[in-house]
Amino acid sequence: xxxxxxxxxxxxxxxxxxxxxxxxxxxxxxxxxxxxxxxxxxxxxxxxxxxxxxxxxxxxxxxxxxxxxxxxxxxxxxxxxxxxxxxxxxxxxxxxxxxxxxxxxxxxxxxxxxxxxxxxxxxxxxxxxxxxxxxxxxxxxxxxxxxxxxxxxxxxxxxxxxxxxxxxxxxxxxxxxxxxxxxxxxxxxxxxxxxxxxxxxxxxxxxxxxxxxxxxxxxxxxxxxxxxxxxxxxxxxxxxxxxxxxxxxxxxxxxxxxxxxxxxxxxxxxxxxxxxxxxxxxxxxxxxxxxxxxxxxxxxxxxxxxxxxxxxxxxxxxxxxxxx
Numbered sequence: 001x002x003x004x005x006x007x008x009x010x011x012x013x014x015x016x017x018x019x020x021x022x023x024x025x026x027x028x029x030x031x032x033x034x035x036x037x038x039x040x041x042x043x044x045x046x047x048x049x050x051x052x053x054x055x056x057x058x059x060x061x062x063x064x065x066x067x068x069x070x071x072x073x074x075x076x077x078x079x080x081x082x083x084x085x086x087x088x089x090x091x092x093x094x095x096x097x098x099x100x101x102x103x104x105x106x107x108x109x110x111x112x113x114x115x116x117x118x119x120x121x122x123x124x125x126x127x128x129x130x131x132x133x134x135x136x137x138x139x140x141x142x143x144x145x146x147x148x149x150x151x152x153x154x155x156x157x158x159x160x161x162x163x164x165x166x167x168x169x170x171x172x173x174x175x176x177x178x179x180x181x182x183x184x185x186x187x188x189x190x191x192x193x194x195x196x197x198x199x200x201x202x203x204x205x206x207x208x209x210x211x212x213x214x215x216x217x218x219x220x221x222x223x224x225x226x227x228x229x230x231x232x233x234x235x236x237x238x239x240x241x242x243x244x245x246x247x248x249x250x251x252x253x254x255x256x257x258x259x260x261x262x263x264x265x266x267x268x269x270x271x272x273x274x275x276x277x278x279x280x281x282x283x284x285x286x287x288x289x290x291x292x293x294x295x296x297x298x299x300x301x302x303x304x305x306x307x308x309x310x311x312x313x314x315x316x317x318x319x320x321x322x323x324x
Contacts, residue, residue, distance in 0.1 A: 006153050007205055013032070013100060018047065021099060022068070033045065039067075047067070048064035049089055050068070052247045054115050056076070062080075065082060068089055068096070078306040088245035090265050107169070114131060123141055130145075130147070130149075132150045136152065138156045145163045148164060148165060149166075149167050151170075151186075157175035159176045160177045162179050166180075166183050169186040169187065171186040172208070174211045174214070183219060183220045184221045185221075190264075191224035204224055204226045204246060207224050207225060207312075208230045209230070209231045209232070211236040214233075217237075224246060230245075231249045236251070239254050239257040240258050241259045247268070250272075251271070251272065252271070253270055255273045256273075256295070258277070260276065260279070260280070261278075261279045266280050266283060266286065275294025275295070287306065288304045291306070291307045292308055292313060293310070296308060296311060299312045310323075
């Protein structure tokens with residue numbers, strides 16, 4: 001994850017303070033931990049986490065020396081790093097995230113937005129009733145439509161068109177991007193820890209990163225990441241009424257048609273085409289050059305160059321054969 005311009009982070013936290021917050025009274029060498037990151041992004045000075053067997057392969061690649069995990073993974077991790085054993089990984093990650101980012105849940109409304117002054121944004125065209133927050137960066141020849149809100153610290157590139165009634169927060173947007181009317185970009189993801197009396201909200205400290213030449217259709221919702229970022233690749237076009245959940249990674253040159261839904265933490269390769277009203281379950285890997293038929297339900301990984309359809313989605317030749 002890139003440096004977070006949206007939340008103030010503590011410079012570091014001592015390992016023993018993290019252990020204490022997690023209810024672990026065993027003292028270790030009291031080293032400084034720089035940040036909480038996912039397995040791939042973590043450096044040797046960061047703490048990370050493992051909560052699912054789907055990510056066991058990533059453990060071999062991580063640089064993190066300290067990983068929050070379950071007891072069943074302890075023997076595997078002992079060979080690679082120092083495991084920090086907990087009963088509930090995601091609850092523990094939420095606790096650590098709030099240690100590093102104390103204000104990470106305070107993001108409902110940006111009260112610093114105001115009508116932009118022309119002298120502060122040269123060569124930019126604003127519609128009526130536009131509000132812009134603090135430290136917003138907007139490139140030349142960009143157009144912001146009527147009634148849109150660009151919250152604090154957002155970056156938008158040059159030659160972009162932002163439609164009417166658009167809300168953008170916690171996002172980094174490239175050049176030549178079009179975001180059409182009614183879209184909401186960068187809201188917190190649907191992440192919480194269920195509890196009988198009071199559900200615990202999960203901090204979302206990631207961003208939405210939209211690369212150059214992307215088009216986002218009307219009334220789309222793109223959630224920012226929880227720990228890592230939600231990413232839309234170069235030259236990808238997304239139709240209307242699409243929902244993209246937290247931590248989703250979409251590759252370059254993809255085409256996603258109307259009313260497609262992505263659950264959290266799934267990844268698409270490059271040149272993927274998805275028909276209308278398809279659903280992609282969470283934590284899946286969809287390969288390069290994949291085509292997914294409209295109305296399909298994808299519940300397992302799809303390898304490169306596949307064509308799938310149906311529920312559960314399977315090879316399109318088998319689907320057509322069974323549905324003559």
